[in-house]
Amino acid sequence: MGTEGDAGNGTSQGDTGSGTPAEDAGDTHEAIMGATYRALCEHGYANLTMQDIADEFDKSRSLLHYHFDTKEDLLLAFVDQMIGWIGDRLAETETEDPLPRLAEYVDRFVIEPDESDRQTFALAVVELRVQAVHHPQFREKLRAHYDRNAETVADIIADGIGAGVFRDVDPEAVGEAIYTAMVGARTYQVTLGAADATRRMRDAIAEFVVRELLVADRDVPEYAG
Numbered sequence: 001m002g003t004e005g006d007a008g009n010g011t012s013q014g015d016t017g018s019g020t021p022a023e024d025a026g027d028t029h030e031a032i033m034g035a036t037y038r039a040l041c042e043h044g045y046a047n048l049t050m051q052d053i054a055d056e057f058d059k060s061r062s063l064l065h066y067h068f069d070t071k072e073d074l075l076l077a078f079v080d081q082m083i084g085w086i087g088d089r090l091a092e093t094e095t096e097d098p099l100p101r102l103a104e105y106v107d108r109f110v111i112e113p114d115e116s117d118r119q120t121f122a123l124a125v126v127e128l129r130v131q132a133v134h135h136p137q138f139r140e141k142l143r144a145h146y147d148r149n150a151e152t153v154a155d156i157i158a159d160g161i162g163a164g165v166f167r168d169v170d171p172e173a174v175g176e177a178i179y180t181a182m183v184g185a186r187t188y189q190v191t192l193g194a195a196d197a198t199r200r201m202r203d204a205i206a207e208f209v210v211r212e213l214l215v216a217d218r219d220v221p222e223y224a225g
Helices: 021-043 050-056 059-067 071-090 098-109 116-131 134-160 173-192 198-215
Strands: none
Touching: 021 050, 021 059, 021 071, 021 116, 050 059, 050 071, 071 116, 071 134, 098 134, 098 173, 098 198, 116 134, 116 173, 134 173, 173 198
16 A cells, blocks of 8 residues: 555455465455555545445455445455554654654645645545544544554654753643644645645644744754745
């Protein structure tokens, strides 16, 4: 599967018999998750059907139904996958410096006007969150998704405090505030058409939150664009 910013190709060799049964089953599962991602990007949650997912699946529809009886079952499995997939993406970095790590984390929430796939997928995630109001299984899984992503930024802040880059604050409280601010901006952008809401919130966090976190001899990074 790809990252939050791309659809991935969702391909596998699960039905060729080229691996062990366990490997083939794993490949098929990954292919189904990739097909679900692409279908959500194309159709969103409300209009999504099993046929839409099957159309993105490079194997037989019967194989899709063999693994998942209903759209709900499939989407519950997809949310499980999404928790690790988006969480890994948000934590991904090539630097140990807490300041650019924090900038990378926040920047990954920005959806540009030409990123229609990410826009549609973000809207589908909002629609999935609505299901959590009345669906305990969705609520449990999406709460785990929320907790992991908030914990990622809290860990960055804690590392920054330990390295003498950030002031001594409550990492969990500040991390949750940053995460919920970016999620709220993204929700506002994809549901109400608030152009560049994620970009504006990113810049506001850099100006009014990150700047206040820094010790005296550091400055917020300049964003390109």
